[in-house]
Amino acid sequence: MPYTYEYPRPALTVDCVVFAFDPSNKSLKVLLIQRLADPFKDSWALPGGFVEMEEDIETAAKRELKEETSMENIFLEQLYTFGTLGRDPRGRVVSVAYYALIPLQKAQTPIAASDAKAAKWFSIDKLPPLAFDHNDILQLGLQRLRGKVRYQPIGFELLDEKFSLSDLQRLYETVLGVQLDKRNFRKKLAKMGVLIETDEYQQNVPHRAARLYRFDKEKYHQLIHDGFNFEL
Amino acid sequence: MPYTYEYPRPALTVDCVVFAFDPSNKSLKVLLIQRLADPFKDSWALPGGFVEMEEDIETAAKRELKEETSMENIFLEQLYTFGTLGRDPRGRVVSVAYYALIPLQKAQTPIAASDAKAAKWFSIDKLPPLAFDHNDILQLGLQRLRGKVRYQPIGFELLDEKFSLSDLQRLYETVLGVQLDKRNFRKKLAKMGVLIETDEYQQNVPHRAARLYRFDKEKYHQLIHDGFNFEL
DNA sequence: TAGGCTTAGTGTAACAAACACACTTACACC
DNA sequence: GGTGTAAGTGTGTTTGTTACACTAAGCCTA
Numbered sequence: 442m443p444y445t446y447e448y449p450r451p452a453l454t455v456d457c458v459v460f461a462f463d464p465s466n467k468s469l470k471v472l473l474i475q476r477l478a479d480p481f482k483d484s485w486a487l488p489g490g491f492v493e494m495e496e497d498i499e500t501a502a503k504r505e506l507k508e509e510t511s512m513e514n515i516f517l518e519q520l521y522t523f524g525t526l527g528r529d530p531r532g533r534v535v536s537v538a539y540y541a542l543i544p545l546q547k548a549q550t551p552i553a554a555s556d557a558k559a560a561k562w563f564s565i566d567k568l569p570p571l572a573f574d575h576n577d578i579l580q581l582g583l584q585r586l587r588g589k590v591r592y593q594p595i596g597f598e599l600l601d602e603k604f605s606l607s608d609l610q611r612l613y614e615t616v617l618g619v620q621l622d623k624r625n626f627r628k629k630l631a632k633m634g635v636l637i638e639t640d641e642y643q644q645n646v647p648h649r650a651a652r653l654y655r656f657d658k659e660k661y662h663q664l665i666h667d668g669f670n671f672e673l
Numbered sequence: 674m675p676y677t678y679e680y681p682r683p684a685l686t687v688d689c690v691v692f693a694f695d696p697s698n699k700s701l702k703v704l705l706i707q708r709l710a711d712p713f714k715d716s717w718a719l720p721g722g723f724v725e726m727e728e729d730i731e732t733a734a735k736r737e738l739k740e741e742t743s744m745e746n747i748f749l750e751q752l753y754t755f756g757t758l759g760r761d762p763r764g765r766v767v768s769v770a771y772y773a774l775i776p777l778q779k780a781q782t783p784i785a786a787s788d789a790k791a792a793k794w795f796s797i798d799k800l801p802p803l804a805f806d807h808n809d810i811l812q813l814g815l816q817r818l819r820g821k822v823r824y825q826p827i828g829f830e831l832l833d834e835k836f837s838l839s840d841l842q843r844l845y846e847t848v849l850g851v852q853l854d855k856r857n858f859r860k861k862l863a864k865m866g867v868l869i870e871t872d873e874y875q876q877n878v879p880h881r882a883a884r885l886y887r888f889d890k891e892k893y894h895q896l897i898h899d900g901f902n903f904e905l
Numbered sequence: 906t907a908g909g910c911t912t913a914g915t916g917t918a919a920c921a922a923a924c925a926c927a928c929t930t931a932c933a934c935c
Numbered sequence: 936g937g938t939g940t941a942a943g944t945g946t947g948t949t950t951g952t953t954a955c956a957c958t959a960a961g962c963c964t965a
Contacts, residue, residue: 449726450682453767494681494765498756522754522769524730533726535685535769537754607942624944625924632922648940649931839913856915857953864951880911881960907965914959923950930943935936 451524451533455502456489456575458520458540458582459512461562462599464608467615468564470545471579473571474509474557480530481572483558487579489536490556502539509557515541516598521581528574540582542598590616594635594671597656605643605651606630613673621673629673635661683756683765687734688721688807690752690772690814691744693794694831696840699847700796702777703811705803706741706789712762713804715790719811721768722788734771741789747773748830753813760806772814774830822848826867826903829888837875837883838862845905853905861905867893 459472473485488509492501499517506512517539524535551560563569565583568576589595595616596609610626630636637657642650664671691704705717720741724733731749738744749771756767783792795801797815800808821827827848828841842858862868869889874882896903 448684448723451685451724451726452680453683453685491680492683492756492767494683495758497758498754498767519753521751522730524724524769526727526729535724535730537756537767605942622925623942624926627943628945629923643942645933646941647933649933649942651942837913854954855913856955859914860916861952875913878912879962881913881962883913908963909965910961910963912960915957917955919953921950921952924948926946928944931941933939935938 451535452529452531453492453498454489454534454536455492455498455505456487456523456536456538456578457502457506457517458487458538458579459506459510459515460540460542460582460586460599461545462612462615463545464600464604464611467611468566469583469615470562471565471568471582472510472512472551473561473563473569474553475559475561476572477556477558484572485563485569486572487538487575488557488560492537498537499539502537505556508554510560511552511554512543515543517541520578520585523574523578525574536578538578538582540585542586542595544599544601546601587616591672592670593665594633594656594661597658597661603639603641603653603655605653606636607651609654617673626673633664633669633671635664683767684761684763685724685730686721686766686768687724687730687737688719688755688768688770688810689734689738689749690719690770690811691738691742691747692772692774692814692818692831693777694844694847695777696832696836696843699843700798701815701847702794703797703800703814704742704744704783705793705795705801706785707791707793708804709788709790716804717795717801718804719770719807720789720792724769730769731771734769737788740786742792743784743786744775747775749773752810752817755806755810757806768810770810770814772817774818774827776831776833778833819848823904824902825897826865826888826893829890829893835871835873835885835887837885838868839883841886849905858905865896865901865903867896 461470463470472488474488476482476484476486488506490505492498502517506515520538520540522535522537526533528534551562553560571579596612599612600608606627610621610623614621635657636654639653639655641653643653693702695702704720706720708714708716708718720738722737724730734749738747752770752772754767754769760766783794785792803811828844831844832840838859842853842855846853867889868886871885871887873885875885
């Protein structure tokens with residue numbers, strides 16, 4: 442059998458770190474599920490599960506996300522592959538972790554689907570203990586997000602289609618963990634030219650209503666292509 | 674059996690993209706091996722192979738690198754996990770790719786060890802056709818290297834302990850694919866303060882000998898820790 | 906040993922980007 | 936109509952980035 446190689450194989454799983462941002466209280470959220478079965482029954486964990494034999498890894502991640510949280514059409518990016526011995530009590534399990542950024546609105550109600558007891562958003566500063574090495578995975582996802590913010594406008598992914606400049610600023614302040622100057626922030630955004638102002642304003646706010654903006658996706662892709670630096 | 678989950682599993686492999694830099698002709702090199710066995714017998718490929726059941730993934734990458742090229746003590750960083758269906762004619766194979774940057778001197782003579790017919794450095798602009806999807810993997814490694822250069826001083830990893838400023842500049846010019854101004858380049862390096870000048874000079878050169886420098890590793894780690902930007 | 910070849914090494918001025926900073930406007934609610 | 940809250944807007948200062956050209960040192964050869 443020259444074209445096969447049979448040997449004991451590690452099991453292969455996927456895990457998803459899905460982030461969202463809530464501008465109203467400047468909190469970064471992560472999507473967790475409560476496990477139905479042992480090991481770690483009833484513990485909170487990242488959505489994920491076993492990769493099937495005839496299924497692309499990313500497809501498996503999307504499938505598991507849907508089966509456990511009902512979320513669909515989410516753009517996943519590969520994060521890291523975790524494979525240390527002993528990370529899973531069931532035996533040798535290697536897990537490919539993915540991460541995603543989504544607007545909170547699109548995802549307001551994760552529904553615990555067939556494979557989870559519950560599915561919920563948690564603020565990253567109020568996390569429950571997590572199953573397996575999922576805390577490590579989550580922390581790496583956070584690190585990646587904080588790195589990504591420096592060369593790509595993450596607002597595209599974490600905000601609704603229309604948003605105020607203050608919302609965008611709050612997002613950057615939360616992810617970067619710093620205070621930014623309102624005028625300088627707006628000046629830089631204006632220079633980048635990836636924002637389009639709309640004629641719409643915030644509704645039902647007890648103060649002056651902010652103008653809403655959208656991202657100019659074409660211009661954005663052009664800039665990405667030219668290696669533009671989106672640091673703010 | 675609540676704590677096991679048996680099902681058909683993809684095979685798990687590792688592949689290594691090892692880069693080196695030759696300042697004398699400004700060429701970036703990659704380490705390839707010639708395959709001993711089918712599939713792709715006699716083709717050139719990235720060093721790599723199957724992960725054993727009781728072995729960490731990175732350990733497997735190091736082991737394969739040694740078995741095929743005799744290279745040891747190389748710092749590997751995870752690159753990406755490739756798992757599309759059909760990437761290996763033997764069946765479902767998922768591969769975790771690693772990459773490494775090493776000084777050419779340390780690695781001058783890769784020796785085809787037990788598991789390869791040959792092992793050789795190739796200039797990245799004169800590559801042979803590669804087995805499997807190894808060209809994709811290599812290109813991703815290159816992309817990562819070009820990204821990394823912008824926030825970490827890759828000279829640390831790709832140059833010998835002592836080097837001239839011109840060597841370092843040639844490295845940056847090659848990886849970034851641009852020409853840099855000598856005076857501005859040196860000015861920025863001086864400001865970073867990660868270089869220590871030694872009392873030594875180049876030997877046996879048919880022109881004025883350049884002073885040799887070393888990196889200040891402590892200062893470097895301090896700066897990395899503070900989120901310093903090493904762009905040049 | 907003088908002249909030529911090659912790379913090393915060095916400073917300044919113009920321009921662009923980053924930063925610090927405070928008041929007025931609009932709207933809702935009481 | 937007064938109060939509370941967040942929106943929106945410009946300038947001067949400092950800092951970093953760029954462009955640019957000559958002298959120094961050592962080897963080679965005629």
